[in-house]
Amino acid sequence: MTELAPLPAGPGCTDAPVLRERGQREVFCGLTGIVWLHRKMPDSFFLVVGSRTCAHLLQSAAGVMIFAQPRFGTAILEEKDLAGLADAHAELDREVDRLLTRRPDIRRLFLVGSCPSEVIKLDLARAAERLSVQHGPQVEVLNYSGSGIETTFTEGEDACLAAMVPGLAPTEARNLMVVGALPDVVEDQMLALLARLGIGPVQVLPSRRAEAAPEVGPNTVVALVQPFLGTTAAALERRGARVLQMPFPFGEEGTTAWLAAIAAEWGVDAATFAAATDAPRARARKAVAAATATLAGKSIFFLPDSQLELPLARFLTRECGMTAIEIGTPYLHAGLMAPELALLSPGPTISEGQDVELQLDRVRAARPDLTVCGLGLANPLEAEGLATKWAIELVFTPVHFYDQAGDLAQLFARPLRRRAAVRFGTEARP
Ligand code: SF4
Numbered sequence: 001m002t003e004l005a006p007l008p009a010g011p012g013c014t015d016a017p018v019l020r021e022r023g024q025r026e027v028f029c030g031l032t033g034i035v036w037l038h039r040k041m042p043d044s045f046f047l048v049v050g051s052r053t054c055a056h057l058l059q060s061a062a063g064v065m066i067f068a069q070p071r072f073g074t075a076i077l078e079e080k081d082l083a084g085l086a087d088a089h090a091e092l093d094r095e096v097d098r099l100l101t102r103r104p105d106i107r108r109l110f111l112v113g114s115c116p117s118e119v120i121k122l123d124l125a126r127a128a129e130r131l132s133v134q135h136g137p138q139v140e141v142l143n144y145s146g147s148g149i150e151t152t153f154t155e156g157e158d159a160c161l162a163a164m165v166p167g168l169a170p171t172e173a174r175n176l177m178v179v180g181a182l183p184d185v186v187e188d189q190m191l192a193l194l195a196r197l198g199i200g201p202v203q204v205l206p207s208r209r210a211e212a213a214p215e216v217g218p219n220t221v222v223a224l225v226q227p228f229l230g231t232t233a234a235a236l237e238r239r240g241a242r243v244l245q246m247p248f249p250f251g252e253e254g255t256t257a258w259l260a261a262i263a264a265e266w267g268v269d270a271a272t273f274a275a276a277t278d279a280p281r282a283r284a285r286k287a288v289a290a291a292t293a294t295l296a297g298k299s300i301f302f303l304p305d306s307q308l309e310l311p312l313a314r315f316l317t318r319e320c321g322m323t324a325i326e327i328g329t330p331y332l333h334a335g336l337m338a339p340e341l342a343l344l345s346p347g348p349t350i351s352e353g354q355d356v357e358l359q360l361d362r363v364r365a366a367r368p369d370l371t372v373c374g375l376g377l378a379n380p381l382e383a384e385g386l387a388t389k390w391a392i393e394l395v396f397t398p399v400h401f402y403d404q405a406g407d408l409a410q411l412f413a414r415p416l417r418r419r420a421a422v423r424f425g426t427e428a429r430p
Contacts, residue, residue: 013344018332023355026376027305027330028061028392029148031114033156035062036396038071040181041206043107045099046072048146049092049124050114073099077116088122089130096131096141106139107210110160113145140167140210152330154228154307154395157181161205164213165235168205171215176262177241179205179233180226183398190225190249190401193259196276199266205232216241223262225249225400227340228307230333247339250308251315251405252284257339280402287406288319294413296321298369301362304328304354305374305391310340312372312394312408317345320409324348325366328359370416387419 031054034046048054055074062072075095077088092111100106109131111124128143135141144159145151161179176199182190187204194202203214214220220241224233225248233243246261247254256277263273300322302309309329316322326349341350351359356377363371363381371381371388378388389412399408 012342013346013348013350014338014341016341016344016346016350019349019351021351021353021355021358023353023358025152025304025330025354026356026374027148027354028153028374029057029115030146030151030153030156030159031057031112031148032061032153032392033146033160034058034072034112037157037160037181037206038062040184041108041208041210042071043105043210044071044110045103045106045108046110046112047096047099048072048074048112048114049077049088049117049122050074050112051077051116054114054116077120077122088120089127092122092127093131093134096135100135100139109135109139109141110163111141111143112156113143113147115147115149118145118147118149142167152305152307153392154226155231157226158229158231161229161232162235164205165216165232165239168213168216168239170239171217172219173201173215173217174219175215175221176200176202176266177205177214177216177220177222177236178202179222179224179229179236181206182225182400184208186398186400186404189403193276193280193401194262197259197263197266197268197272199262199268221262221265223258224336225258226308227311227333227336230331230336233336245335245339247314247343248308248311249400250311250408251319252281252288252402253319254311254315255284255401255405256281277402284402284405288409290406291409291413292320294416295409297323298416299323299325299366300412301325301366301368301371302327302329303359303363303371303373303377303391304330304351305372306395307331308391308394309372310337310344310350313348314340314343315408316412318343319405320412322370322412325368326351326359326362328352328354330354370412387415389415 038046111128113124124143128141131141142163144163146156205214207213216239218240222236222241222243227248244261247257249255249258307330309327313324313327317324328351332352371386372391375390378390381388398404
């Protein structure tokens with residue numbers, strides 16, 4: 001294995017005790033993922049089988065629909081459906097027929113389950129099979145659950161990608177599959193970096209177009225770009241692929257470690273690696289340094305929400321000089337998080353799950369300089385004089401790889417600067 005850009009690992013948090021809590025949680029549901037997935041896959045349609053609440057959540061999370069043709073919608077379960085008085089399957093078939101007749105451009109149709117469809121035990125897997133027979137091969141009909149029962153919002157993407165895995169074409173060829181929905185511009189940067197390293201063929205899941213879906217087999221190497229894709233990783237392993245364990249590509253250090261792990265697999269020599277990464281590394285370090293003056297020495301508390309908490313805490317503590325008080329994550333995937341835990345300096349409480357009142361007590365006692373949390377908790381904490389950052393913004397904003405490292409640091413610096421400005425009465429913008 002080629003030795004490339006070794007990371008200066010500290011004692012790490014590998015063996016740190018994990019505080020596990022199972023109480024009331026304050027998180028969005030998995031339907032939220034549709035907001036970024038429908039942009040990523042323009043030939044797909046997401047049909048939520050849910051209630052008016054689900055429709056409202058989607059509309060408010062997605063904002064104004066800017067496309068001439070919408071790429072998601074809700075098949076509303078009415079009271080008679082919920083009471084079992086109507087044949088929901090027959091209604092769903094009619095709804096899908098109408099949609100696909102009107103929209104011949106749709107290649108992938110996702111039936112997305114919700115709390116109401118789960119409560120009435122509507123079998124969307126059976127519906128997807130039946131509709132695939134009717135509408136295939138022109139349209140692939142898949143299903144997954146975005147229900148908010150016992151899930152958090154990033155699990156929607158994980159469930160969606162995992163649903164695609166069984167349908168991927170088999171291959172014996174050696175290939176790299178990069179898994180996780182990235183904004184197109186960031187994906188292009190990543191592909192350009194890998195091309196400069198001479199790594200290929202590279203395929204991505206989810207692909208922008210159905211016909212470009214990746215192939216999978218025993219010689220497929222998988223590189224995740226999001227830490228919340230444990231179910232998808234397991235599904236790919238069942239298809240014979242090997243999932244690399246490495247830090248996630250946030251910040252200069254994370255990006256370098258991520259690329260280095262892949263480069264080692266492909267036997268890239270150190271000179272080629274340096275030639276491809278030295279310049280963007282230097283740019284990233286400079287961009288991060290611009291925010292470090294604001295971030296260094298400040299404390300941060302992560303409430304569990306996006307599942308990005310551990311990699312972001314690693315970036316903010318190691319590259320930006322912050323101190324983590326507590327790093328809460330909805331789920332701690334021991335395998336995927338092992339490289340991140342190894343890089344974290346001991347000290348912070350690491351917690352999994354949530355009992356929101358107990359956790360808020362800890363926030364109030366610690367009074368961190370910055371609290372990363374869901375939308376519902378941000379306003380009350382701001383009213384108590386605490387600066388906050390919305391966790392969901394970290395998923396909607398391009399934050400991966402070298403060219404976004406500075407923007408990622410600035411996302412955390414902005415609320416601190418705003419609070420300082422408000423405190424000193426020089427500026428009071430919302
Ligand atoms: S899926 Fe559940 S949590 Fe999400 S909007 Fe619908 S009812 Fe609410």
